[in-house]
Amino acid sequence: xxxxxxxxxxxxxxxxxxxxxxxxxxxxxxxxxxxxxxxxxxxxxxxxxxxxxxxxxxxxxxxxxxxxxxxxxxxxxxxxxxxxxxxxxxxxxxxxxxxxxxxxxxxxxxxxxxxxxxxxxxxxxxxxxxxxxxxxxxxxxxxxxxxxxxxxxxxxxxxxxxxxxxxxxxxxxxxxxxxxxxxxxxxxxxxxxxxxxxxxxxxxxxxxxxxxxxxxxxxxxxxxxxxxxxxxxxxxxxxxxxxxxxxxxxxxxxxxxxxxxxxxxxxxxxxxxxxxxxxxxxxxxxxxxxxxxxxxxxxxxxxxxxxxxxxxxxxxxxxxxxxxxxxxxxxxxxxxxxxxxxxxxxxxxxxxxxxxxxxxxxxxxxxxxxxxxxxxxxxxxxxxxxxxxxxxxxxxxxxx
Amino acid sequence: xxxxxxxxxxxxxxxxxxxxxxxxxxxxxxxxxxxxxxxxxxxxxxxxxxxxxxxxxxxxxxxxxxxxxxxxxxxxxxxxxxxxxxxxxxxxxxxxxxxxxxxxxxxxxxxxxxxxxxxxxxxxxxxxxxxxxxxxxxxxxxxxxxxxxxxxxxxxxxxxxxxxxxxxxxxxxxxxxxxxxxxxxxxxxxxxxxxxxxxxxxxxxxxxxxxxxxxxxxxxxxxxxxxxxxxxxxxxxxxxxxxxxxxxxxxxxxxxxxxxxxxxxxxxxxxxxxxxxxxxxxxxxxxxxxxxxxxxxxxxxxxxxxxxxxxxxxxxxxxxxxxxxxxxxxxxxxxxxxxxxxxxxxxxxxxxxxxxxxxxxxxxxxxxxxxxxxxxxxxxxxxxxxxxxxxxxxxxxxxx
DNA sequence: GGCTGGCACTCTGCATCGAAGAGTGCCAGA
DNA sequence: TCTGGCACTCTTCGATGCAGAGTGCCAGCC
Numbered sequence: 001x002x003x004x005x006x007x008x009x010x011x012x013x014x015x016x017x018x019x020x021x022x023x024x025x026x027x028x029x030x031x032x033x034x035x036x037x038x039x040x041x042x043x044x045x046x047x048x049x050x051x052x053x054x055x056x057x058x059x060x061x062x063x064x065x066x067x068x069x070x071x072x073x074x075x076x077x078x079x080x081x082x083x084x085x086x087x088x089x090x091x092x093x094x095x096x097x098x099x100x101x102x103x104x105x106x107x108x109x110x111x112x113x114x115x116x117x118x119x120x121x122x123x124x125x126x127x128x129x130x131x132x133x134x135x136x137x138x139x140x141x142x143x144x145x146x147x148x149x150x151x152x153x154x155x156x157x158x159x160x161x162x163x164x165x166x167x168x169x170x171x172x173x174x175x176x177x178x179x180x181x182x183x184x185x186x187x188x189x190x191x192x193x194x195x196x197x198x199x200x201x202x203x204x205x206x207x208x209x210x211x212x213x214x215x216x217x218x219x220x221x222x223x224x225x226x227x228x229x230x231x232x233x234x235x236x237x238x239x240x241x242x243x244x245x246x247x248x249x250x251x252x253x254x255x256x257x258x259x260x261x262x263x264x265x266x267x268x269x270x271x272x273x274x275x276x277x278x279x280x281x282x283x284x285x286x287x288x289x290x291x292x293x294x295x296x297x298x299x300x301x302x303x304x305x306x307x308x309x310x311x312x313x314x315x316x317x318x319x320x321x322x323x324x325x326x327x328x329x330x331x332x333x334x335x336x337x338x339x340x341x342x343x344x345x346x347x348x349x350x351x352x353x354x355x356x357x358x359x360x361x362x363x364x365x366x367x368x369x370x371x372x373x374x375x376x377x378x379x380x381x382x383x384x385x386x387x388x389x390x391x392x393x394x395x396x397x398x399x400x
Numbered sequence: 401x402x403x404x405x406x407x408x409x410x411x412x413x414x415x416x417x418x419x420x421x422x423x424x425x426x427x428x429x430x431x432x433x434x435x436x437x438x439x440x441x442x443x444x445x446x447x448x449x450x451x452x453x454x455x456x457x458x459x460x461x462x463x464x465x466x467x468x469x470x471x472x473x474x475x476x477x478x479x480x481x482x483x484x485x486x487x488x489x490x491x492x493x494x495x496x497x498x499x500x501x502x503x504x505x506x507x508x509x510x511x512x513x514x515x516x517x518x519x520x521x522x523x524x525x526x527x528x529x530x531x532x533x534x535x536x537x538x539x540x541x542x543x544x545x546x547x548x549x550x551x552x553x554x555x556x557x558x559x560x561x562x563x564x565x566x567x568x569x570x571x572x573x574x575x576x577x578x579x580x581x582x583x584x585x586x587x588x589x590x591x592x593x594x595x596x597x598x599x600x601x602x603x604x605x606x607x608x609x610x611x612x613x614x615x616x617x618x619x620x621x622x623x624x625x626x627x628x629x630x631x632x633x634x635x636x637x638x639x640x641x642x643x644x645x646x647x648x649x650x651x652x653x654x655x656x657x658x659x660x661x662x663x664x665x666x667x668x669x670x671x672x673x674x675x676x677x678x679x680x681x682x683x684x685x686x687x688x689x690x691x692x693x694x695x696x697x698x699x700x701x702x703x704x705x706x707x708x709x710x711x712x713x714x715x716x717x718x719x720x721x722x723x724x725x726x727x728x729x730x731x732x733x734x735x736x737x738x739x740x741x742x743x744x745x746x747x748x749x750x751x752x753x754x755x756x757x758x759x760x761x762x763x764x765x766x767x768x769x770x771x772x773x774x775x776x777x778x779x780x781x782x783x784x785x786x787x788x789x790x791x792x793x794x795x796x797x798x799x800x
Numbered sequence: 801g802g803c804t805g806g807c808a809c810t811c812t813g814c815a816t817c818g819a820a821g822a823g824t825g826c827c828a829g830a
Numbered sequence: 831t832c833t834g835g836c837a838c839t840c841t842t843c844g845a846t847g848c849a850g851a852g853t854g855c856c857a858g859c860c
Contacts, residue, residue: 219619
């Protein structure tokens with residue numbers, strides 16, 4: 001059965017939101033500039049260019065005809081469902097492809113030569129390789145939209161949130177539940193937010209608490225140790241000027257806007273003001289720039305048979321905020337990003353796939369979210385869930 | 401080798417800080433009122449009372465002599481080390497107990513009858529039961545103090561923290577590393593902290609951001625939707641009065657101290673003031689009362705052979721803040737609490753042990769921390785690490 | 801009464817073996 | 831280009847057998 005167009009998988013349903021990682025923003029290779037692209041390593045793997053310049057010797061072999069693609073898709077679907085290598089006979093039975101097992105076997109041999117599938121052992125069925133999944137995601141899969149009840153449930157669940165922490169917490173849990181995988185949600189990034197209010201609270205003569213509130217509702221605080229006692233009036237003035245200049249501005253602009261502030265104070269007070277300001281920038285911008293929330297680690301137990309070996313490095317990766325941040329950081333700004341297996345830079349995640357996307361209150365993204373699962377995941381559904389959740393979080397943020 | 405006193409394991413080294421869960425606060429059963437007690441289910445299991453009233457038919461059998469206790473201890477130690485059932489021959493070889501394997505076998509038979517050890521299969525070695533671990537922890541084990549370099553490392557690591565979040569974050573990671581288990585740290589509880597400062601920030605005419613700073617450096621914020629626009633001057637006045645009355649007070653006292661505040665405002669403003677105040681109490685006290693941080697989940701992979709079955713429910717438990725909070729909540733205020741296997745109320749943790757203790761800036765605890773590991777854990781070392789970390793965090797908090 | 805050596809017994813763990821089944825690759829023919 | 835057939839490979843599973851570890855019990859000794 002070949003019920004979806006292969007040449008442009010996005011023609012029928014959802015918008016084309018798939019971006020492969022590290023695909024060059026230029027050089028649209030197929031009809032639509034926003035259509036799926038193959039990763040940089042295998043350039044020119046699309047109908048439009050495949051005949052033109054056979055850069056890669058493997059790629060040169062490659063007039064993968066429709067049936068072979070259908071076979072690959074069937075293999076991916078079956079393997080994702082059963083977790084077992086799929087053989088030619090079973091494939092023909094389950095997908096009535098209209099040809100005999102022998103023919104499918106020939107196709108499989110081709111697909112294996114080209115590196116899309118592989119055999120765990122001689123005379124076992126085939127399983128998709130990372131490259132196979134890549135092709136599946138890029139050209140064969142269609143993002144599966146959420147059903148109406150699912151959408152309602154998402155909406156309802158997120159609507160109950162009382163503050164930003166709660167929004168993020170609910171979002172991760174929701175995402176983990178929907179996808180039955182590990183979910184990761186980044187807090188709205190400071191660098192993409194704007195300043196709503198800056199508050200300075202004196203706790204002791206030389207101790208000031210700096211509280212920053214962003215337009216996304218995020219609140220950050222930091223203790224400042226002043227070199228000398230600071231007067232309440234100075235503090236009030238600094239607060240007023242800081243808010244006047246920075247209020248409403250995007251974060252990256254702020255330093256330039258307030259750097260001359262110390263000059264407007266008495267010389268004696270300038271060092272103090274400078275200290276407060278530098279803490280403001282350094283600590284808030286650099287240190288706690290990014291926060292992340294995680295849920296669904298229990299889903300890791302459904303990973304596979306070779307359990308402890310796979311799960312340990314993944315758990316370790318999940319403990320490292322840095323790794324997660326970099327992971328999400330690689331999300332393409334435009335659309336959904338899928339990184340499959342070894343496409344992930346971090347070694348511990350070499351047998352996982354990461355589906356991530358930006359979300360935001362307006363039309364641009366303020367942070368990323370995503371899920372981490374086995375390469376052997378149900379990509380269409382996962383991508384659908386990730387996309388849907390990202391949209392609703394964006395809406396919620398825009399409302400509050 | 402029988403190098404530590406059995407009758408009172410606390411005579412030589414560390415203070416008696418072990419408390420069994422659910423042990424009645426009254427009825428000290430041995431010499432020291434703070435000495436280890438056995439859980440309620442098995443009353444009267446101590447030298448002082450064992451001959452008096454044989455309540456329990458099993459307990460009646462029980463003049464466990466010193467050698468049997470030594471055998472039990474040896475079994476626990478060996479099993480913890482090897483993860484394999486330990487037999488009589490190996491026991492005699494490794495611990496030169498001064499008797500023959502046959503004798504040890506007889507002792508083992510007794511210990512098994514009494515429920516302290518069990519055989520996985522006929523003619524396999526013995527492994528300790530929960531009850532066996534309980535006895536070990538209560539009477540045979542001594543908390544192993546940290547070495548000087550370890551203490552220095554702890555101190556050094558925690559000293560680098562820049563704010564409360566950082567202190568807590570460093571603490572969990574440290575604890576997880578030291579014990580090689582899952583670590584849990586509760587944020588300093590609001591109900592045991594005092595108010596350092598309350599800040600009210602107007603974000604919109606009817607939106608006020610309430611920021612609360614505690615003496616432990618914890619900062620909580622909450623959005624308040626006012627029923628009517630609130631004036632800047634009213635807000636300033638409310639802020640001043642709130643701080644005047646609540647500043648420095650313990651949290652539980654605060655409601656009573658400020659409940660009449662609305663009356664000191666114009667009648668028109670009272671509803672607004674009331675709204676702010678009620679958010680102050682309800683949200684802060686009830687909802688986000690407790691926060692928890694977690695680390696070391698990757699250590700779960702070292703749990704045991706029967707892997708996925710054990711780890712899944714544990715991971716699920718760890719995802720539930722509520723479960724963790726209740727877990728820590730059961731920590732005895734006085735000293736260290738060890739809950740072994742089925743002593744844990746939560747079913748998913750029935751094959752784990754939880755070692756927890758309170759920590760605080762002064763002499764009383766403001767929150768709890770602990771680790772979760774397999775019942776087959778090295779209790780002396782784990783307890784030593786937990787105790788040491790708790791002390792240092794307390795010191796750090798007291799300083800800042 | 802408690803400890804010990806000896807002995808028979810049980811059970812696991814491991815390797816070996818063989819049969820069954822699934823799947824492949826290749827070839828000749830339509 | 832597809833198909834049916836066939837030989838071959840390799841995994842899986844159960845049965846079998848053997849070695850090793852550990853026990854329980856008993857009779858004898860101190």
